[in-house]
Amino acid sequence: xxxxxxxxxxxxxxxxxxxxxxxxxxxxxxxxTDHWAFDMASFPGVTYNRLGEGATTEHAQLVDLLESQGxxxxxxxxxxxxxxxxxxSKGILDGFLTEHFPVLRRLSRRDRNDLAAVDIYGGGKYNYxxxxxxxxxxxxxxxxxxxxxxxxxxxxxxFGQTRGKEPVLMRFMFDNSPHLQxxxxxxxxxxxxxxxxxxxxxxxxxDQNTIVMGVGGASEPRAAEEIATATGMDVMAVKxxxxxxxxxxxxxxxxxxxxxxxxxxxxxxxxxxxxFLENExxxxxxxxxxxxxxxxxxxxxxxxxxxxxxxxxxxxMPEDIGMVTIYEGGSGRKRETGQRLVTHxxxxxxxxxxxTAGKPEEDPRDQVxxxxxxxxxxxxxxxxxxxxxxxxxxxxxxxxxxxxxxxxLRRKGVQVDGISLAELRKGGGAVHCLTAPLKRA
Numbered sequence: 415x416x417x418x419x420x421x422x423x424x425x426x427x428x429x430x431x432x433x434x435x436x437x438x439x440x441x442x443x444x445x446x447t448d449h450w451a452f453d454m455a456s457f458p459g460v461t462y463n464r465l466g467e468g469a470t471t472e473h474a475q476l477v478d479l480l481e482s483q484g485x486x487x488x489x490x491x492x493x494x495x496x497x498x499x500x501x502x503s504k505g506i507l508d509g510f511l512t513e514h515f516p517v518l519r520r521l522s523r524r525d526r527n528d529l530a531a532v533d534i535y536g537g538g539k540y541n542y543x544x545x546x547x548x549x550x551x552x553x554x555x556x557x558x559x560x561x562x563x564x565x566x567x568x569x570x571x572x573f574g575q576t577r578g579k580e581p582v583l584m585r586f587m588f589d590n591s592p593h594l595q596x597x598x599x600x601x602x603x604x605x606x607x608x609x610x611x612x613x614x615x616x617x618x619x620x621d622q623n624t625i626v627m628g629v630g631g632a633s634e635p636r637a638a639e640e641i642a643t644a645t646g647m648d649v650m651a652v653k654x655x656x657x658x659x660x661x662x663x664x665x666x667x668x669x670x671x672x673x674x675x676x677x678x679x680x681x682x683x684x685x686x687x688x689x690f691l692e693n694e695x696x697x698x699x700x701x702x703x704x705x706x707x708x709x710x711x712x713x714x715x716x717x718x719x720x721x722x723x724x725x726x727x728x729x730x731m732p733e734d735i736g737m738v739t740i741y742e743g744g745s746g747r748k749r750e751t752g753q754r755l756v757t758h759x760x761x762x763x764x765x766x767x768x769x770t771a772g773k774p775e776e777d778p779r780d781q782v783x784x785x786x787x788x789x790x791x792x793x794x795x796x797x798x799x800x801x802x803x804x805x806x807x808x809x810x811x812x813x814x815x816x817x818x819x820x821x822x823l824r825r826k827g828v829q830v831d832g833i834s835l836a837e838l839r840k841g842g843g844a845v846h847c848l849t850a851p852l853k854r855a
Contacts, residue, residue, distance in 0.1 A: 424562040425622045427678040428803040429854035435556050436477060436849055437490035439469045440537030442549035443841065465551075468837040473554065476810075476833055476848065483804055483831075488593075488852060490556060494531035494583060497590035502527060514582050517546050534583060552577055554838075555847040557614040557673075559584045562852055563645055564622055566600035571611050573632050573657070597852070601644040603637060612637035615671035615847060616654065618678070623647055623743065626755075628654040628672030630732065635739075639748070642741035649741040652676075652691075652755045656730040673846045675736075676755065677770070677799040679828055680806040684759060684767045685799060685819070688774045688790055689781065691736035691756040695774060699781035704728040706782060768826060770799040770819050789818065800844035802851075812844040 443465045477487050501507040507526065511519035515534060518526070525540070532538035536549030552558075559581040561568040569585050572578060581604050588594050603609035616628035625647050629635045631654040638651040652672055675691060678684045689695040704724055711721050736754035741747070751758055759765040771789035775781045785791055793799060798819045801811025809823055813832030820830045835844050 423564060424619050424851050424854050425564045426620065426681070426854065427618050428680050428806050430806075431480075431483075431485050431802070431804040431851055431854055433486040433488055433852040434480065434849045435488050435490060435493075435560075435852055436473075437535075437554050437556050438473050438477075439465055439554040439838070440532055440535065441541065442535050442537035443551045443554055444469060465841055466837050469554075469841075472833075472835050472838050473848070476835070476845065479810065479831060479833055480804065480849075483808075483810075485804060490553075490587070491531040491535075493591040493594060494534065494587050496593060497587045498529060498531065500590040500592065501586075510586060514579060515547075517548070521545070548579070550577065550580055552841055552843075553580050555615075555841065555843040556850040557843070557847045559614060560588075560850055561614050561617045561619070561625075562597070562850070563600070563619055563625070563647065565645060566598040568617070568641060568645075569599055569602040569604060570613050570617075571603035571609050571637075572613055573611050601641055603640075610634040610637035610640060612641075613671065614850065615673050615843070617641075618673070620650060620678070621681075624650055626650045626652065626672070626676075628652050628675075629739075630654045631657050631670060638739075638741045639746040642743050643746040646743045648743045650755075650758075651739045651741060653732060653734045653737045653739075655732065655735060670842075673800055674794050674797065677801060677803075677809075677811075677846075679803045679809050679823070679826075682765050683807070683826060683828070684765055685770050685822070686756050686767050687794060687799075688769050688771055688784065691754050692774070693754050693757040695781075696754060697731045697733060697735045699778065699785055700731050701728060702778055703782045703785050766826075768822055770822075772818070793819065797839050797842075797844040800839075800846040802845045802849050810845055812839060814839070 444467060480487055498507065501510060508519060518529065518534065518540065521540065530538055533540040535553050536542055536547045541547050542549050558572055559570050567588055569581050572580055585599060585602055585604065588597050588599055603612060612633035616633040618626050620626040625641060627633060627638050627649055629638050629651045635651060638649040642649040654672060655670065675687045676684060689699050690697065704727060708721055708724050711724065738751045738753050738755055738758045740749045740751060742749065753761065756767045759767055771793040772784065775784045792815065796815040797812060798816035801809050803809055807827055808829045810831045812835045814834055814836050816832065820832060823830050838844065838848065
């Protein structure tokens with residue numbers, strides 16, 4: 415597929431989407447192995463269920479929906495295959511495999527010449543069962559390993575051993591696929607010996623001069639400073655929750671990535687999770703929820719482990735959740751705004767910000783009920799706002815459990831195309847995670 419016309423140009427989150435990078439889930443995502451069992455206790459993403467066969471159908475339906483709206487869908491597997499052909503012809507494949515995929519380097523020369531993208535991802539004929547190839551079970555979430563900016567590509571560094579090779583393979587693809595040669599890599603966190611962690615689920619181009627980025631959880635503040643210096647763009651860094659040491663299903667996605675908290679649908683309209691990102695509330699209602707449930711847990715004699723999980727969830731929610739720090743483009747100098755993100759967008763950017771799960775309650779007791787029973791936790795847990803604007807005020811997002819949110823969007827004049835992703839979201843991502851925009855109008 416020829417994507418040369420898709421030069422690196424993404425200057426916001428809502429301009430008409432012209433091309434997008436996607437990868438269908440394969441055996442690496444749906445076939446169970448014990449390869450990453452050791453990592454599952456430490457990496458929150460793999461506490462989710464492995465994907466069922468229905469994930470492949472859902473992904474194909476999402477591709478069809480985007481293509482029906484005139485979006486060019488670029489398949490990662492095709493582009494990695496094209497890059498492999500170039501690397502084989504130049505004689506550089508063996509060096510790449512030696513450095514990054516030594517198990518595959520041990521294949522015979524004939525088998526290495528036969529190597530395809532699906533094999534490197536762990537879903538081909540050279541896989542974990544046959545050759546011990548480490549699978550990449552979350553590689554269909556193409557948003558995380560890279561970000562396209564107005565001037566080029568940012569290559570991320572992903573947290574956890576399950577995803578560490580995805581950015582490396584993306585860099586290889588951009589360096590070698592003849593279809594992507596217009597996309598220059600301008601920052602690569604994996605190229606540094608101790609490069610900072612950051613993920614595309616935390617990082618979006620807000621406008622021509624600004625990147626918005628969640629920091630504190632899956633992405634480090636140091637990445638915001640380095641990206642501001644490398645790109646010359648201001649980075650609006652938003653404090654997010656720390657990664658959980660234990661898995662508490664009801665609140666597992668709250669603040670894990672910024673795209674679980676904020677959705678931008680046009681230059682003047684966004685939607686956010688209630689409470690956490692506003693100066694008026696911050697983490698207060700969340701703390702009240704934890705304190706109430708810890709007290710109830712003690713009264714009802716629940717196990718110490720359950721109580722410790724609740725207290726751990728409170729500890730990972732920082733008091734400065736949602737606070738905005740600006741890293742100035744070029745210099746990387748840091749400036750505190752004293753504002754949480756929603757407050758900042760309203761007061762400094764003039765944006766209207768609605769809510770993914772109803773307006774905040776005024777009474778503190780009602781706020782706790784709103785979190786637990788009013789849909790706030792469910793909105794994050796079920797990823798209802800994890801969608802993609804394919805044009806100003808045109809939103810594509812998961813339809814499962816999202817009826818109230820979609821109605822809120824429509825009341826603001828937003829066109830909504832919903833799609834069921836009940837299987838795909840088990841991996842911890844939905845439409846936003848599954849798509850990496852290459853070019854917007």
